[in-house]
Amino acid sequence: MVDLTHGGDGHAAGHAGELELYHPTSWVTKYVFSQDAKVIAIQYGTTAMAIGLVALVLSWLMRIQLAYPGALPFIDADRYYQFITMHGMIMVVYLLTAVFLGGFGNYLIPLMLGARDMMFPYLNMLSYWIYLLAVLVLAAGFFVPGGPTGAGWTLYPPQAILANTPGQQWGIIIMLVSLMLFIIGFTMGGLNYVVTVLQGRTKGMTLMRMPLTVWGIFTATVMALLAFPALFVGAVMMLFDRLFGTSFFMPSIIAMGEPLDTAGGSPILFQHLFWFFGHPEVYIVALPAFGIVSDLISTHARKNIFGYRMMVWAIVIIGALSFVVWAHHMYVSGMNPGFGFFFATTTLIIAVPTALKVYNWVLTLWRGDIHFTVPMLFALGFIVTFVNGGLTGLFLGNVVVDVPLSDTMFVVAHFHMVMGVAPILVIFGAIYHWYPKMTGRMLNDAMGKIHFWVTFLGAYAVFFPMHYLGLLGVPRRYFESGDISFVPPSAHTLNEFMTIAALIVGAAQMLFLFNLVWSLRHGKPSGGNPWGATTLEWQTPETPPPHGNWGAERPVVYRWAYDYSVPGMAKDFLAQNDPGPGAAAAAPVGEGAR
Amino acid sequence: MLIAIILALVVAGSILFHVLSPWWFTPIASNWGYIDDTINLTFWITGAVFAAVVLFMAYCVWRFRHRPGHRAAYEPENKRLETWLAVVTGVGVAAMLAPGLVVWGQYITVPAGAASVEVVGQQWQWAYRLPGKDGRLGVADTRAVSAENPIGIDPNDPAGQDDIVVQGGEIHLPVGKPVALLLRSVDAVHNFFVPEFRAKMDMIPGSVTYYWVTPTRTGTFEVLCAELCGVGHPYMRGTVVVEAEADYQAWLDQQQTFKQLTTPATTSALETRAGARPPL
Numbered sequence: 011m012v013d014l015t016h017g018g019d020g021h022a023a024g025h026a027g028e029l030e031l032y033h034p035t036s037w038v039t040k041y042v043f044s045q046d047a048k049v050i051a052i053q054y055g056t057t058a059m060a061i062g063l064v065a066l067v068l069s070w071l072m073r074i075q076l077a078y079p080g081a082l083p084f085i086d087a088d089r090y091y092q093f094i095t096m097h098g099m100i101m102v103v104y105l106l107t108a109v110f111l112g113g114f115g116n117y118l119i120p121l122m123l124g125a126r127d128m129m130f131p132y133l134n135m136l137s138y139w140i141y142l143l144a145v146l147v148l149a150a151g152f153f154v155p156g157g158p159t160g161a162g163w164t165l166y167p168p169q170a171i172l173a174n175t176p177g178q179q180w181g182i183i184i185m186l187v188s189l190m191l192f193i194i195g196f197t198m199g200g201l202n203y204v205v206t207v208l209q210g211r212t213k214g215m216t217l218m219r220m221p222l223t224v225w226g227i228f229t230a231t232v233m234a235l236l237a238f239p240a241l242f243v244g245a246v247m248m249l250f251d252r253l254f255g256t257s258f259f260m261p262s263i264i265a266m267g268e269p270l271d272t273a274g275g276s277p278i279l280f281q282h283l284f285w286f287f288g289h290p291e292v293y294i295v296a297l298p299a300f301g302i303v304s305d306l307i308s309t310h311a312r313k314n315i316f317g318y319r320m321m322v323w324a325i326v327i328i329g330a331l332s333f334v335v336w337a338h339h340m341y342v343s344g345m346n347p348g349f350g351f352f353f354a355t356t357t358l359i360i361a362v363p364t365a366l367k368v369y370n371w372v373l374t375l376w377r378g379d380i381h382f383t384v385p386m387l388f389a390l391g392f393i394v395t396f397v398n399g400g401l402t403g404l405f406l407g408n409v410v411v412d413v414p415l416s417d418t419m420f421v422v423a424h425f426h427m428v429m430g431v432a433p434i435l436v437i438f439g440a441i442y443h444w445y446p447k448m449t450g451r452m453l454n455d456a457m458g459k460i461h462f463w464v465t466f467l468g469a470y471a472v473f474f475p476m477h478y479l480g481l482l483g484v485p486r487r488y489f490e491s492g493d494i495s496f497v498p499p500s501a502h503t504l505n506e507f508m509t510i511a512a513l514i515v516g517a518a519q520m521l522f523l524f525n526l527v528w529s530l531r532h533g534k535p536s537g538g539n540p541w542g543a544t545t546l547e548w549q550t551p552e553t554p555p556p557h558g559n560w561g562a563e564r565p566v567v568y569r570w571a572y573d574y575s576v577p578g579m580a581k582d583f584l585a586q587n588d589p590g591p592g593a594a595a596a597a598p599v600g601e602g603a604r
Numbered sequence: 605m606l607i608a609i610i611l612a613l614v615v616a617g618s619i620l621f622h623v624l625s626p627w628w629f630t631p632i633a634s635n636w637g638y639i640d641d642t643i644n645l646t647f648w649i650t651g652a653v654f655a656a657v658v659l660f661m662a663y664c665v666w667r668f669r670h671r672p673g674h675r676a677a678y679e680p681e682n683k684r685l686e687t688w689l690a691v692v693t694g695v696g697v698a699a700m701l702a703p704g705l706v707v708w709g710q711y712i713t714v715p716a717g718a719a720s721v722e723v724v725g726q727q728w729q730w731a732y733r734l735p736g737k738d739g740r741l742g743v744a745d746t747r748a749v750s751a752e753n754p755i756g757i758d759p760n761d762p763a764g765q766d767d768i769v770v771q772g773g774e775i776h777l778p779v780g781k782p783v784a785l786l787l788r789s790v791d792a793v794h795n796f797f798v799p800e801f802r803a804k805m806d807m808i809p810g811s812v813t814y815y816w817v818t819p820t821r822t823g824t825f826e827v828l829c830a831e832l833c834g835v836g837h838p839y840m841r842g843t844v845v846v847e848a849e850a851d852y853q854a855w856l857d858q859q860q861t862f863k864q865l866t867t868p869a870t871t872s873a874l875e876t877r878a879g880a881r882p883p884l
Contacts, residue, residue, distance in 0.1 A: 087835040162832045168809060169792035174727065175834055261810025262746040264756075264790045266727065269747065277793055277808050311668070313676035317686050342795065344787070344806040344813035347712035351705055358701045365653075365693045366686065372657060373685075375664040377677035382607060382669070390607070390665065394614060397657050401650035404697070408704035410711055411642050414629075414802040417795060417830040467610075474618060478627040483799030485830045488838040495826045496630045496799060504627065575676035582675065 031558055032131055043139075045131035046557050047116040050138045052448065054112030057138075058105045059523075061145050065100035066516055068093040077502075077509035079490045087489045088176040091160030094487060095177075096151070098163025099185070101430065102291065103192060104145055109437055110298035111196070111234065112141060115203050115227045117444065121547035122224050124212025124565045124587075126558045129205045133198045140195030148188040154180035162487060164288075167259035167280050171252045174266060182252060186245040193238045203231045212546075214567030218322065219586070221545045221571040222315060225322050226301020229329040230294045236333070237290035244283035251275070281343055285336040292429050293332040297325055299436040300367055303389050305571070306439050307371055309543045310386035311378030312582050314572035317370045324363040331360045341412045350409040357407035361400070368397055379575065379582070383541070384458035388439030391466035392432050398470075399428025402477060417487075420480025423473045431469045438465070438522070445526075446540050450553050451533030457525040461518050468515035472508045479504065542583050545571050549585050608666035615658045619651065633800035633825060633846065635782075635818040638707045640802065646700050653696070711803070714816045718782040721775065724755040725787070725794030725807045728836030730827060731755050732775045736766025736861055746790045746809060756790060757862050765863045768856070773827070773842035778852040782818040795831035798844055806831050819846040 034040040044050060072093050075085045085093075116134070120127050128134045151158030160176030161169055169175055170182055177185075207228045211220075220228075247258040251272075259280045260272035308315040315321060337345060337353045371393055380386065402424040406412045415421065438461070445453050479501060484491050491497055539548040551561040565587035573584035584590060632640060668676075722733040722741055733755060735741050742757055742764020749756040754771065757764040777783055787796055787807035797804040800823075805815045827842030847855070 087838075091832075091835060160835070164832075166793055166832070169832065169834055172727075172792060172834065263809055264726070264746055264749045266791075267751070269749070274810075276810070278811075311676065312670075314678060314680050316679065317681050319681065320686055342805050344808045344811065347708075350708050350712070354701060354704060354708065358697045361697050362690060362693050366690055368657060369689050370686075372661050372664065373682075375661060375668060377679070378664070378668045379670050379674050379676040380665060380668050387607070390611070390661065393661060394611065394658055397654055398618075401654055404650055404700060405643065405646050408642070408646065408700055410639055410704050410708040411646060413711065413804060414636075414639060414643075414799070416804065417797070467614075470614065475621065475625075475627075478621075478625045481629055482627045483630055483797075483828075485797065485828055485838075487832045489835075490838060494828065498626065500626055572680070575678055577678050 031126055034557070040557075043135060045127070045135045047120050047128045047131070047134060048448075048555065050134055051113050051116035053138050054108055054116060054141065057142055057145055058108040058113060061100055061149065062105040064149070065097045065105060066519065068097040068100075070513060070516055072097065073509040073512045075489070076491075077506040079492060088157070088160060090489045091162065091487075092158045092176050092181070095160055095163050095165075095185075096148075096158050099189075100148070102163065102295070103189070104148065106295045106429070106433060106437075107196070107234070107291070108141060110295060110433070111203065111227060111231055112138065112199055114223070114298060114302065114440060114444075115199070115231065117448070118223055118547060119203055119206050119227060120210065121447075121550070121555065121559060122221050122545050123207065123210055123215055124546050124560070124567065125206060125210035126560060126564065128202045129210055130202050134202050137195045137199035137202070140191055140198065144188045144191035144195060147184060147191060151177070151181050151184040151188075154184060156180055159185045164284060165248070165280075166284075167248060167251065167275075167277050168261075168263055168272075171248065171260075172263075172265050183249065186249045186252075189245050190242060193242045196234060196238060200231045200235045203227065204235070212564045212567060215546075215586075218319070219567060219570045221301070222304040222318070222321055222325070223298070223301040223545075225325050226297040226299070226304075229325050230297040233290045233297075233329050233332065234294045237287045237294065240283045241287035244280055244287070247283075248280065278340075278343060278345055281340055282337070282345075285339045286333075289336040289339060290329075290332045292425075293328055295429055295433050297329060299392070299433040300325060302440045303392050303436050304367075304371065304374075305545065306385045306389040306436075306443055307374050308572055308574065309443075309541050310383050310389070311375050311380045312542075312574045313374055313378040314574055315370065316373040316376075317366075318570065318572060320366060321370055324367050327363045328360060331356060331363075335360060335407075338407050338409070338412070341409050342416045354407060354409035358404065361404060361407070364400060368393065368400070383442075384453070384455060384462060385439040385443040385541075387459065387462045387466075388435045388442065391462065392435040392439065395427050395435060395466070395470065396432040398474070399424055399426075399432055403428060414483070415480055417485055418480035419484045419486055420477050422486045423476035423480060426476075427473045431473060435466065438462070441526075443541070444547075445529070446536030446553070447547055447550075448554055449530055449533070450536055451529050452536045452540060453529045453533060454525050457521055457528075461522045461525070464518035465515055468511050468518065471511040472515065475504055476508060539585075542581075544569075544573055544583050544585050546586055549587055605666060605669075608662040611658055611662035611665065615655050615662075619655065622647075622651070629802075630799045632802060633798075633819055633821050633823060634802060635820060636711075636802040638703075638710070642700075642703050642707055645703065649696055649700055711815065714784045714814065715782050718784045718816055719778075720784050720786055721777070722755075722786045722788060723775075723796050723807070725789040725791075725796065725829070725833070725840075726754075727791050727834050728829070728840035730773045730775075730796070730840070730842035732770040733757070734768040734770070734856070734859070736768055738763060738766055741786070742767050742862070744788065749790055752866050753862075755788075759866070765861065767862045768859045769862050769865055770859055774845065775842070776845045776847060776852055776855045777819050778849050779819050779822050779846050782816055784814055784816045787813045787815075792833040793831050794829050794833050794840065797828045797830035798825050799828070800825045801844075804830050819844075822846050822848060 156179040159181035250256040257272040257275035260275040262273045263270045335357045338357045538553040567586045575582045724731045742761040744756050789807040789809045794807045801817045825844045829840035
């Protein structure tokens with residue numbers, strides 16, 4: 011394997027070539043307009059969690075409406091569709107994408123690679139502030155005349171800009187502008203992550219020695235840089251259709267008896283643009299989760315990740331394949347039906363590398379020394395929900411099976427399990443895992459375990475039964491479904507059960523938030539490396555790491571990230587910057603050794 | 605130990621739920637039993653994989669839990685095992701994909717001799733059109749829609765004059781005969797979904813999409829819109845009545861043609877006057 015570290019010694023610690031860091035001089039430049047990736051990471055994380063709370067409350071309101079129609083009189087059909095739209099968009103873009111890439115990406119990439127910061131710290135700062143602006147613009151949708159758009163998070167035209175769709179007046183404009191801002195901000199951050207991974211690694215940190223967390227975030231960022239532009243142009247075109255009367259997506263239309271002044275546009279064109287972004291987006295969320303969960307499992311099972319090289323290649327192959335599967339969201343969209351053969355085949359092929367990742371996680375547990383820490387519990391919960399949600403993807407990906415299930419509650423259950431619950435369990439596990447590094451204190455264990463069991467079992471109880479409503483034929487996005495002829499009263503009871511479970515799961519998140527704040531002051535001091543982990547972020551001279559991360563000397567890497575329980579060693583882990591007992595120890599998988 | 609038990613209970617609970625669930629497919633009323641078969645096959649394969657993976661994990665969690673003095677094994681890779689797993693997974697995936705593609709080929713190929721029924725969606729109701737005596741549907745265009753011509757049949761196309769226009773959301777179909785549903789919308793994207801038929805397709809303004817079914821039993825079935833089309837989406841319902849040929853003919857005889865609909869009653873006596881069409 012070629013050693014891709016730059017020059018080997020050119021940028022080594024203390025040498026003249028090292029990047030000159032910007033040093034903050036005041037409280038404002040240190041904590042507000044900070045250029046330190048760690049501060050930016052926490053800013054991203056807290057902003058995303060704040061807007062995520064809005065999405066959580068919206069989900070409660072929707073669940074209450076579905077189980078007890080009319081119980082909350084302020085929820086009419088207009089509001090319901092506005093809630094659905096905002097919940098979906100917030101969760102997918104403003105929470106999940108932002109937390110994994112802006113949050114964990116910023117915190118972990120420089121630390122795990124032995125860098126002092128991102129390569130472009132000023133751009134990195136701008137990235138966050140534009141993201142914040144995007145979030146504020148999005149939230150402003152709740153306060154403009156007519157409220158936010160109720161077009162569904164997929165924003166399909168023509169409906170999204172027809173006069174009788176809620177939020178047609180202002181909401182849709184706000185949504186499109188906010189998305190464009192988000193993409194601009196993300197591009198600034200994303201270029202940073204990619205360049206830092208390629209150029210900022212410390213001496214000895216070859217690509218094939220990087221922790222899988224970095225591989226996941228890196229690949230997802232490359233994908234996002236390629237996928238988001240499709241959404242961007244779609245948003246620009248729809249904005250033109252809405253504001254300037256163009257017809258990119260608008261054919262001849264008779265809306266409520268009145269002919270519109272549009273002709274010749276293609277509604278399906280938008281769907282292609284949307285899903286060309288939208289499907290990679292699933293993996294933009296999933297790949298960082300894959301990477302992080304690999305490191306959680308390895309660390310807490312005290313065992314090297316099984317099949318590291320295959321794990322890396324699986325991440326890269328999934329990333330590449332995810333650009334040729336987008337139209338599996340469109341099997342019944344009215345596109346040329348012949349496309350179904352191609353997209354069903356590519357979609358099911360992607361199941362193979364994904365399954366291999368699952369096997370490797372479980373095989374990492376095999377013959378391990380499993381510590382049931384809170385991060386490990388969340389990792390186990392992730393495997394269960396991800397396997398469940400991934401397998402139902404084989405139904406929906408297999409074109410003809412998708413026909414009866416598409417647009418039903420089966421789809422809602424599937425994507426919540428696979429890209430809602432599963433990645434969010436990883437986010438929680440990761441926060442429990444890295445909080446000690448961020449704050450120097452452990453999160454409370456008892457609260458963490460309650461949080462895990464309620465969230466895992468509760469979310470499973472919400473979304474597993476939901477598949478069966480879809481099999482029955484209950485369509486998604488129905489404001490109420492009680493009067494459908496084939497829906498038995500028992501389905502209503504099931505709806506009530508799911509709603510109660512959802513309310514309990516939501517309440518458990520309050521305990522988590524309390525734990526985050528309470529442990530800041532009262533948590534057990536953690537020391538620098540409470541889990542006995544090998545990766546570089548745990549080897550910083552100070553915890554939490556100060557500006558510049560490494561003191562006088564950047565670490566030098568001698569081995570891969572997974573030297574746990576190496577035979578013949580007294581300790582059950584060897585840090586990546588540990589030269590080892592016989593100082594010139596070769597790297598265990600025979601790569602990059604010099 | 606407790607964790608392993610809970611994981612095993614999640615598997616057992618999921619399987620029990622699946623077996624005991626009263627929420628299942630509506631009784632099928634079309635030729636698309638193949639789709640149900642493929643779904644059932646997929647349930648078997650994926651269910652087995654889910655149970656195997658999670659139960660194996662539960663076993664590992666119990667067997668390899670941390671105990672004093674216990675130490676993990678060190679095994680970075682195992683090429684044989686990884687290859688073996690990749691091959692088995694590939695075979696399982698192919699076993700689901702192959703029948704799926706074959707049935708998809710049938711789904712998109714309308715059999716020769718299928719009758720045509722046009723379905724037109726507009727916020728938030730359904731209308732239908734059947735070919736008249738000439739056996740063909742006239743040209744239609746959204747721009748021709750008016751109060752008298754709600755589904756936009758081109759008044760200048762002679763082939764459209766005898767088309768039968770059905771409003772009010774209820775369509776009748778003869779049992780046992782393949783029918784191609786030609787789908788059209790004049791405003792938002794809709795989707796003509798009859799759960800008992802197992803078939804659906806979006807209807808896009810500006811183009812005609814399609815699918816076909818052969819209704820296999822008589823009865824009255826609810827039509828649902830399955831693509832979000834605005835606030836009235838959940839109320840966009842219709843009815844399909846599948847009945848024996850004689851009943852179907854009786855129903856058909858009561859329907860009006862486009863010409864009858866657009867010709868004011870007072871002038872209908874003058875219909876014999878060749879070529880005199882009321883201006884639209």
